[in-house]
Amino acid sequence: MQNQPTILQKIVQDKAVWVDNKQKTFPLSQFQQQIVTADRDFYAALAAASHQVPAYILECKKASPSKGLIRAEFDLDAIAQVYKHYASVISVLTDEQYFQGDFRYIEQVKRQTMQPILCKDFMISPYQVYLARYSNADAILLMLSVLDDETYRTLADLAHSLGMGVLTETSTEQEFERALALGAKVIGVNNRDLHTLTVDMNRIVRLVEKYQEQIPADVRLISESGIYDHTQVKAIKPFAHAFLIGSSLMGSADLNNAVRSVIFGENKVCGLTRPQDVKAVYENGFLYGGLIFAENSPRQLSLRQAQELVVNAPLRYVGVFQNQAVEFVEKIAKQLELYAVQLHGTEDDAYIAELSAKLAGKTQIWQAISVDVQAETVEYHDNPLVARYILDSKHGAQQGGTGRVFDWQIIPSELKPKALLAGGISAENIEQALVQGCLGVDLNSGVEQHKGVKDLAKMTACAEKILKA
Known part of the structure; x- marks a missing residue:
């Protein structure tokens, strides 16, 4: 009995049939004379990418063989309107049978953006290269x-003659060696095995470590597949200049913040009181904006004040409360449609359970863990209803807003993946804070002129260091 073809082999077999049929219904002779040279430079778009500040190829993908239907409401216009703010290159799936793509999607995205458009398909024939350019693509994917x-050279030379760039995809040592020998300018490493669909996020690390002496300085390395959060980006970017990300973004209802979370990480600025500060927080790449309702805070807001703030930028807003009635917290959370409520007092498990039931999964619950600046251990109780912990400094009776730093070396390792680090973080010490391994940082007094009034220069300085961390 013959072995069944792998998923990739089946896709390529079906692609040959598709190409044959397409050439009959829409022959090259019908459109070749209309083809003009590409007008957006794929290679130039990635040239500035570095290990410190990587580039992003963001992908428009409706479905895939590994996940099936990913984005039921595939509003390409809305996707393009998000991607154009963050991508260096935009990738468009054009395979119909397995990815529910379409060559017409290329022009639809290109009309709304300034970035080069990568045609993502299983290229096996010169006809497809011509069709990609006719469809207004600026680059193609070639999979070793x-x-x-010989076929690679034929297709790559044709693409270059039409002004298009080439992303050369590899997934094994042999393919990586071939890419180098073939003189590929942009080499992608697919972390997904397309024969089995399994993912190995260390694949690019192993390949780059093995061949680093042979990789020309001007070659750009792309990590493809399996990127879901910023911690992965931080771990892999010493080995990659750019990341191609699709499925994880396409699966998110809140696409804009999904992109921001992957690129910038989960960082927060708390104690917002002015519209201009809200806008600055968003423009500097922070994901969360903190609105304080705790009664003893100099940055306390009323509901009306908060309502006037949240319309200024689409941040994920977090309301900060301290030992206040569950009904009050629920009311504020629902009226402001908060992403999370942050409990900064002595709220116990019973309180959290009652609040969780009232919020009904629509708003996350975060909890502050106040660590005395003199403490030698972090005392905490992990509650499964708490989505994030805020590790904040305590000085005497004052919890939070102290501007003081506790000993970060005592943070338990198991707490770091669901914790934001707060307390006295500023541009002077944020680099040290960012290497502690927490999910992100929570800034307040360290980016202020005075209480409740943020300092744009301080905020921008922190944002720049976050981006390079």
Whole structure:
């Protein structure tokens, strides 16, 4: 009995049939004379990418063989309106059978953006290269897992003659060696094995470590597949200049903040009181904006004040409360449609359970863990209803807003993946804070002129260091 073809082999077999049929219904002779040279430079768009500040190729993908339907409401216009603010290149899936793509999507995205458009398909024929350019693509994907060297050269040379760039995809040592020998300018490493669909996020690390002496300085390395959060970006960017991300973004209802979370991480500025500060927080790449309702805070807001703030930028807003009635917290959370409520007092498990039931999964619950600046251990109780912990400094009776720093070395390792680090963080010490391994940082007094009034220069300085961390 013959072995069944792998998923990739089946896709390539079906692609050959598709190409044959397409050439009959829409022959090259019908459109070749209309093809003009590409007008957006794929290679230039990635040239400035570095290990410190990587570039992003963001992908428009409706479905895939590994996940099936990913984005039921595939509003390409809305997707393009988000991607154009963050991407260096935008990738568009055009395979119909397995990814529910379409060559017409390329022009639809291109009309709304300034970035080069990568045609993502299983290229096996010169006809597809011509079709990609006719459809207004600026670059194509060539997969060494499905192409021999001769066919690769034919397709790559044709693409270059039409002004298009080439993303050369590899997934094995042999393919990576071939990419180098073939003189590929942009080499992608697919972390997903397209024969089995399994993901290995260390694949690019192993390949780059093994071949680092042979990789030309001007070659750009792209990590493809499996990127879901910023911690992965931080771990892999010493080995990659750019990241191609699709499925994790397409699966998110809040696409804009999904993109921001992956690129910038989960960082927060708390104690917002002015519209201009809200806008600055958003423009500097922070994901969360903190609105304080705790009664003893000099940055306390009324509901009306908060309502006037949240319309200024689409941040994920977090309301900060301290030992206040569950009904009050619920009211504020629902009226402001808060992303999370942050409990900064002595709220116990019973309080959290009651609040969780009232919020009904629509708003996350975060809890502050106040650590005395003299403490030698972090005392905490992990509650499964709490989505994030805020590790904040305590000085005497004052919890939070102290501007003081506790000993970060005592943070338990198991707490870091669901914690934001707060307390006295500023541009002077944020680099040290960012290497502690927490999910992100929570800034307040360290980016202020005085209580409740943020300092744009301080905020921008912190944001720049976050981006490079």
